[in-house]
Amino acid sequence: xxxxxxALRAKPRRRSELGLxxxxxxxxxxxxxxxxxxxxxxxxxxLLTFVVVSLGLVLFLNVVNRRLAPxxxxxxxxxxxxxxxxxxxxxxxxxxxxxxxxxxxFQALWTLLGAVAYVITLALFRRSxxxxxxxxxxxxxxxxxxxxxxxxxxxxxxxxxxxARLWVxxxxxxxxxxxxxxxxxxxxxxSYFVEKQELLSMSTNRIGNRLFPDLRSLGPVAFAWLCxxxxxxxxxxxxxxxxxxxxxxxxxxxxxxxxxxxxxxIIAFAVGTYLASQILHQLNQRIEIWIDPWKYLAPGTAxxxxxxxxxxxxxxxxxxxxxxxxxxxxxxxxxxISDFIFAAFGEELGLIGATAxxxxxxxxxxSGLRVALRxxxxxxxxxxxxxxxxxxxxxxxIMGGVARLLPLTGVTLPFVSYxxxxxxxxxxLVAVLMRIxxxxxxxxxxxxxxxxxxxxxxxx
Amino acid sequence: MNPRIRWVGAVMLLCFVVLFIQLNNIQVxxxxxxxxxxxxxxxASSAVSALRLPRGAIxxxxxxxLAESKPVHDYWRxxxxxxxxxxxxxxPITGYYDVVAASDPYGIEAQYDSLLAQxxxxxxxxxxxxxxxxxxxxxxxxxxxxLQVAAYNVLKAANEPGSAMVVLDPRTGAVLAMAEYPSYNxxxxxxxxxxxxxxxxxxxxxxxxxxxxxxxxxxYRPLAPGSTFKIVTTSAIFDHDPSLxxxxxxxxxxxxxxxxxxxxxxxxxxxSELCGGxxxxxxxQSCDTSFSRIGVALGPINLALEARSFGFDSTxxxxxxxxxxxxxxxxxxxxxGATPYMGYSAIGQLDDTATALQMALVAAxxxxxxxxxxxxxxxxxxxxxxxxxxxxxPQVWRQATSASTAQQVRKLMLGVTQNPAGTAYGVFxxxxxxxxxxxxxxxxxxxxxxxxxxxxWLVSFGPAGPGETPTVAAAAVVPIPSNSTSCATNxxxxxxxGPVLIPILRQALGLAP
Numbered sequence: 012x013x014x015x016x017x018a019l020r021a022k023p024r025r026r027s028e029l030g031l032x033x034x035x036x037x038x039x040x041x042x043x044x045x046x047x048x049x050x051x052x053x054x055x056x057x058l059l060t061f062v063v064v065s066l067g068l069v070l071f072l073n074v075v076n077r078r079l080a081p082x083x084x085x086x087x088x089x090x091x092x093x094x095x096x097x098x099x100x101x102x103x104x105x106x107x108x109x110x111x112x113x114x115x116x117f118q119a120l121w122t123l124l125g126a127v128a129y130v131i132t133l134a135l136f137r138r139s140x141x142x143x144x145x146x147x148x149x150x151x152x153x154x155x156x157x158x159x160x161x162x163x164x165x166x167x168x169x170x171x172x173x174x175a176r177l178w179v180x181x182x183x184x185x186x187x188x189x190x191x192x193x194x195x196x197x198x199x200x201x202s203y204f205v206e207k208q209e210l211l212s213m214s215t216n217r218i219g220n221r222l223f224p225d226l227r228s229l230g231p232v233a234f235a236w237l238c239x240x241x242x243x244x245x246x247x248x249x250x251x252x253x254x255x256x257x258x259x260x261x262x263x264x265x266x267x268x269x270x271x272x273x274x275x276x277i278i279a280f281a282v283g284t285y286l287a288s289q290i291l292h293q294l295n296q297r298i299e300i301w302i303d304p305w306k307y308l309a310p311g312t313a314x315x316x317x318x319x320x321x322x323x324x325x326x327x328x329x330x331x332x333x334x335x336x337x338x339x340x341x342x343x344x345x346x347x348i349s350d351f352i353f354a355a356f357g358e359e360l361g362l363i364g365a366t367a368x369x370x371x372x373x374x375x376x377x378s379g380l381r382v383a384l385r386x387x388x389x390x391x392x393x394x395x396x397x398x399x400x401x402x403x404x405x406x407x408x409i410m411g412g413v414a415r416l417l418p419l420t421g422v423t424l425p426f427v428s429y430x431x432x433x434x435x436x437x438x439x440l441v442a443v444l445m446r447i448x449x450x451x452x453x454x455x456x457x458x459x460x461x462x463x464x465x466x467x468x469x470x471x
Numbered sequence: 472m473n474p475r476i477r478w479v480g481a482v483m484l485l486c487f488v489v490l491f492i493q494l495n496n497i498q499v500x501x502x503x504x505x506x507x508x509x510x511x512x513x514x515a516s517s518a519v520s521a522l523r524l525p526r527g528a529i530x531x532x533x534x535x536x537l538a539e540s541k542p543v544h545d546y547w548r549x550x551x552x553x554x555x556x557x558x559x560x561x562x563p564i565t566g567y568y569d570v571v572a573a574s575d576p577y578g579i580e581a582q583y584d585s586l587l588a589q590x591x592x593x594x595x596x597x598x599x600x601x602x603x604x605x606x607x608x609x610x611x612x613x614x615x616x617x618l619q620v621a622a623y624n625v626l627k628a629a630n631e632p633g634s635a636m637v638v639l640d641p642r643t644g645a646v647l648a649m650a651e652y653p654s655y656n657x658x659x660x661x662x663x664x665x666x667x668x669x670x671x672x673x674x675x676x677x678x679x680x681x682x683x684x685x686x687x688x689x690x691y692r693p694l695a696p697g698s699t700f701k702i703v704t705t706s707a708i709f710d711h712d713p714s715l716x717x718x719x720x721x722x723x724x725x726x727x728x729x730x731x732x733x734x735x736x737x738x739x740x741x742x743s744e745l746c747g748g749x750x751x752x753x754x755x756q757s758c759d760t761s762f763s764r765i766g767v768a769l770g771p772i773n774l775a776l777e778a779r780s781f782g783f784d785s786t787x788x789x790x791x792x793x794x795x796x797x798x799x800x801x802x803x804x805x806x807x808g809a810t811p812y813m814g815y816s817a818i819g820q821l822d823d824t825a826t827a828l829q830m831a832l833v834a835a836x837x838x839x840x841x842x843x844x845x846x847x848x849x850x851x852x853x854x855x856x857x858x859x860x861x862x863x864x865p866q867v868w869r870q871a872t873s874a875s876t877a878q879q880v881r882k883l884m885l886g887v888t889q890n891p892a893g894t895a896y897g898v899f900x901x902x903x904x905x906x907x908x909x910x911x912x913x914x915x916x917x918x919x920x921x922x923x924x925x926x927x928w929l930v931s932f933g934p935a936g937p938g939e940t941p942t943v944a945a946a947a948v949v950p951i952p953s954n955s956t957s958c959a960t961n962x963x964x965x966x967x968x969g970p971v972l973i974p975i976l977r978q979a980l981g982l983a984p
Binding site: 109112261264265266268308312313314315317318320321323324325326327328329330331339340341343344345346350357358361362365366369372373376377380383384389392393396400403404407410411414415416419 | 497501506
């Protein structure tokens with residue numbers, strides 16, 4: 012069978028991917044069994060189903076990649092599935108304690124739908140420049156999606172004083188449109204910046220002995236700044252507005268190389284956040300809770316400091332090696348299955364497990380940036396960069412929020428937290444990265460062996 | 472571009488390194504100090520009490536969620552939410568759940584607390600034996616969202632504080648709608664923020680109305696039932712002295728009570744109209760002089776016996792907390808042993824009081840061949856795995872009267888809507904187009920003599936034509952205060968309560984409102 016042998020040889024990356032996927036699968040299944048012995052003291056009742064479905068998913072994605080993106084990065088999908096699997100094990104362990112056993116089943120369904128979305132994205136976008144063509148369509152779509160939660164009837168009204176207005180309800184299905192919107196915005200900005208690259212990089216105004224960019228080309232910066240502040244003010248969500256702004260600044264700076272943009276952008280965001288915190292009580296309160304949550308624990312009040320304090324104690328309780336999977340009680344942290352799932356890892360798997368989750372995201376970010384470095388066109392470079400920045404910073408914001416490095420922003424931990432829109436959107440994001448990666452690593456261009464990010468940095 | 476992409480990578484790597492350092496800081500460096508904090512007990516597996524776990528949902532008969540728990544970030548974890556579109560309409564039924572004050576005094580939240588709160592569930596599998604296993608149930612009402620919201624809206628449109636309405640299925644006792652106006656928004660009371668909750672309590676305390684809306688007015692607040700009580704008096708005739716049913720009563724505008732002093736006490740008909748004739752005419756015209764004569768002829772003992780067999784002086788066994796269900800009162804025979812009191816009591820005045828629920832039950836008993844069914848609001852409670860934890864079974868509360876008496880009274884009550892001289896003929900002609908034949912009785916109680924302030928009642932059930940089985944029985948009361956501008960139009964039970972109740976009866980019978 013020489014033909015098959017050639018086919019196999021032609022896809023060495025897919026073979027490594029399959030190996031990594033199987034290693035990840037073993038880790039997830041072991042975690043599932045361990046968790047079951049800890050909480051139920053017996054084999055998981057649905058172990059066979061779980062193994063069959065997971066193995067099916069792993070093989071399916073590997074086959075899809077062999078057909079649709081044979082030369083794409085072999086690390087991204089296995090790490091994504093590992094995080095997703097570990098997140099599911101933690102979720103299925105916590106859900107019954109928070110009175111929501113059905114969520115584990117939902118999350119499994121969302122994962123499968125995410126995989127379907129991944130395949131559809133890869134199948135539809137055979138070339139990254141297909142995306143470039145629909146520049147304004149993506150802009151309008153993403154703005155439409157951002158505005159959707161504000162509309163009456165379908166927008167979910169905040170259920171409590173701190174509730175962000177982020178959800179859209181259509182019949183029985185509730186989703187967060189901003190998750191899809193973030194991908195569309197990356198695509199739009201990438202194609203916009205590539206076209207306007209020269210205009211944006213030119214300095215025509217002189218103040219003192221320094222040159223500044225043309226004011227007109229500052230328009231997009233002002234636009235993005237306004238959008239972010241509007242999102243904060245109207246949807247009461249600082250997490251995504253910060254995320255969108257960081258993504259925008261990173262893409263703008265990588266396009267133009269002008270430090271001025273960075274400085275102006277950061278100052279503008281600081282001013283905007285300050286103004287918003289003056290107007291919005293809850294934003295100010297969030298920052299105060301971040302600085303000292305122990306102050307907000309008085310009995311007889313809503314005890315808003317309770318969640319961050321419990322998250323921190325949970326991490327401390329975990330210590331270096333954790334209480335053991337299923338043997339802690341992270342279900343006591345409010346909203347443990349979405350915002351604070353990272354604290355659950357810290358408690359039950361300790362510093363070692365928490366670091367493993369962080370390392371997973373470092374691997375994804377490293378691979379994503381390598382995809383950007385090797386991408387063939389400037390558009391796909393910027394696209395890969397923007398998507399990686401979004402994914403990496405989203406993970407950093409919420410993990411940093413749980414560890415009290417940053418104020419709590421309430422974004423989901425990609426692939427790990429409970430949430431359908433987040434899972435599906437992030438699978439689509441990964442599909443776009445894989446498409447760009449596949450184009451970039453054509454046999455024609457030889458970059459040699461994959462290099463770790465530190466080495467890549469050293470080369471620059 | 473590539474060098475700058477590497478820079479972005481460096482910044483992101485730095486972020487994750489800082490995160491790693493902070494994790495070390497918390498989990499290794501500060502951990503020994505942090506785990507000594509007394510709050511660490513909150514991370515023990517048994518730390519969370521039932522108060523801080525989600526409660527089951529309350530859903531309407533047609534599947535709308537009326538109350539549910541949603542996760543929030545504060546100490547209490549779960550915020551009780553009453554969806555805004557149904558919150559006010561259903562507040563008197565659902566009650567509210569104030570977890571901070573640990574109080575849920577009213578409504579289904581209180582009565583079905585043991586099913587709504589986390590509770591031990593039966594063990595179904597071996598695994599559940601080894602783990603703590605609790606669940607909450609979803610409690611389903613017999614009340615549909617459609618009818619209840621319509622009932623609340625029609626009371627709200629009438630805008631008379633203190634109004635109440637009850638619609639029952641006379642065959643089972645299932646409550647189909649139970650509304651009050653003014654109502655309140657339970658979301659403010661359930662808020663975890665003391666500021667918001669205090670403001671909500673203050674807002675309710677400042678309602679420009681004597682009775683708090685928190686207890687369900689339809690079951691809690693008895694008012695003089697006026698002429699609707701004549702249904703009970705008429706039943707008493709057939710049960711205790713059938714000869715009164717064949718007597719012809721003089722046509723007169725006033726009646727002087729015998730043995731009531733000198734000069735004798737007199738009762739005047741509404742607007743001093745002339746009325747009288749046979750019992751059918753007396754009831755359909757709601758003739759006060761004829762019924763005063765009947766009251767005197769029956770005597771206090773017969774009246775009291777009949778009233779009690781219809782449930783007066785007992786607390787209706789509806790599934791609401793006892794604190795918000797009041798008995799309706801018929802005075803003891805010794806209190807009304809002399810004239811003119813027995814005459815006044817026979818027409819629902821003086822010390823007679825009745826809740827809207829009581830009068831709906833009276834109508835339901837007549838509609839259901841004299842059997843008064845136990846009223847209930849919850850049809851079932853369903854556990855997490857679809858297991859039925861509670862299922863309501865229709866039960867007879869009391870045999871109010873015999874089937875033959877109920878048949879006679881039903882026939883007489885048809886005259887109220889069918890005979891052009893009937894007090895509700897006009898209003899059913901106007902609002903009841905296309906409706907099946909309805910039996911009804913109006914009532915206009917005047918708690919103070921010669922002052923406009925009235926309690927305007929309409930009690931009705933149907934379809935009540937010959938051979939038909941009534942499926943809906945209802946009562947509505949709309950008070951008109953003595954200083955109201957509506958006084959100029961001489962409010963009556965038919966003119967005020969009719970336009971409120973009839974559209975709801977239409978909907979309950981499955982017709983367009």
